[in-house]
Every structure is written in structure tokens, then in C-alpha cells.
Amino acid sequence: MLLGRVVGNVVATQKSPKFEGAKLLLVQPLTENDAPRGPVLLAVDGVGAGVNDTVLLVVEGRAAAQVLGRKLAPVDAAIVGIVDRVDVESDRPTQAR
Amino acid sequence: MQIARVIGTVVVTPKDSNLTGAKLLLIQPLTPSRAPVGKPLVAVDSVGAGVGEDVFFVRGKEASFPFHPVEMPVDAGIVGIVDSINC
Numbered sequence: 001m002l003l004g005r006v007v008g009n010v011v012a013t014q015k016s017p018k019f020e021g022a023k024l025l026l027v028q029p030l031t032e033n034d035a036p037r038g039p040v041l042l043a044v045d046g047v048g049a050g051v052n053d054t055v056l057l058v059v060e061g062r063a064a065a066q067v068l069g070r071k072l073a074p075v076d077a078a079i080v081g082i083v084d085r086v087d088v089e090s091d092r093p094t095q096a097r
Numbered sequence: 098m099q100i101a102r103v104i105g106t107v108v109v110t111p112k113d114s115n116l117t118g119a120k121l122l123l124i125q126p127l128t129p130s131r132a133p134v135g136k137p138l139v140a141v142d143s144v145g146a147g148v149g150e151d152v153f154f155v156r157g158k159e160a161s162f163p164f165h166p167v168e169m170p171v172d173a174g175i176v177g178i179v180d181s182i183n184c
Binding site: 007008009010011012013014015016018019024026039040041042043051060061065072073074075076077 | 098099100126128129134135143144145153155156157158159160162163165174176177178179180181182183184
């Protein structure tokens with residue numbers, strides 16, 4: 001999974017019926033020290049997240065479809081949790097020891 | 098999923114019969130402020146998107162799900178047309 005920050009939402013009336021009623025949030029994936037990591041993704045919201053929330057993002061179809069609770073949903077990203085805190089215990093290993 | 102703009106159409110003589118009749122569109126992924134990011138790719142359309150429209154697409158096997166039970170050999174599929182982006 002990835003850490004991410006909700007940066008907005010998307011409204012779409014014409015879409016796959018599997019998205020009916022789903023909230024679509026724009027999420028900027030983040031590194032562990034809050035730096036942007038890759039492009040902004042569009043994810044189904046499974047927890048009622050809001051803009052600026054730090055969230056836990058799953059980026060795989062089967063897991064994301066689980067959040068929607070619908071079989072054969074054409075989805076590949078979903079928010080599965082709101083992050084309370086991240087503690088980075090040691091610095092990231094740079095070279096092999 | 099990711100937001101993208103439809104910038105063209107693609108016509109192929111299908112190698113795989115499951116691709117017959119597929120509407121293939123050339124799309125350019127976008128940032129939320131609609132600036133291009135990354136490289137264009139080809140996606141199969143299942144929601145009636147047209148050139149110039151902003152859409153969102155899914156990657157991977159899930160792209161074939163709107164055509165179930167036909168197992169389309171595709172890894173990117175347009176699954177919604179964007180009305181508005183708020184951020």
C-alpha cells in the first residue's frame with residue numbers, strides 16, 4: 001500500500017455502473033516524509049476521507065474492488081484507511097551493509 | 098485510476114478475435130490541474146468517450162471487466178467521463 005494525501009475529488013455522471021454511489025477522491029501518493037511520489041491517482045473512498053487527510057491507499061484491482069464490494073468492478077485504487085501517525089524508526093538503508 | 102484526456106483514436110486489425118469491435122482511444126494522462134503527465138497510451142472505451150473529453154481510466158486486468166464475459170486482451174480501460182475536478 002501507499003501513504004497519500006487527499007487533494008480533491010472528481011464528479012462523473014457517465015461512468016461504469018459499478019461506480020454508482022462511490023466517492024472518487026484524488027490522492028497524491030507520498031513518501032514516508034511527506035514528499036510527493038509519482039502522479040496523483042483517482043481512488044474510490046472506502047472510509048469517508050476528506051481533502052488534506054493523510055490516507056492509506058491500496059493500488060491493486062482485487063483489493064480495491066473489495067472496498068466497493070462489487071464483483072468485476074473496473075477499479076484499481078482505493079482508500080482503505082485514514083492515517084493517524086507514521087513513525088520512521090531508523091533512517092532508510094542507502095547501501096547494502 | 099488516473100485522469101486523462103482523449104487525444105485520438107486507434108484502429109487495429111485485431112490479432113485476437115476478442116478485440117474485435119473494441120473502441121480504442123489514444124489518451125494522455127493528466128494531473129488534477131489538467132496538465133499532461135507521463136506518456137500517452139491506448140485504452141479501450143466502455144463509456145462512450147470522445148476525442149477532447151477528459152476521462153478516467155483503470156489499469157490492469159480490471160480494464161476488461163466492463164466487457165465480461167468477453168475476455169478482452171487489454172490492460173487499460175476508460176471507465177468514466179469527468180464532469181468536474183475539484184481541488
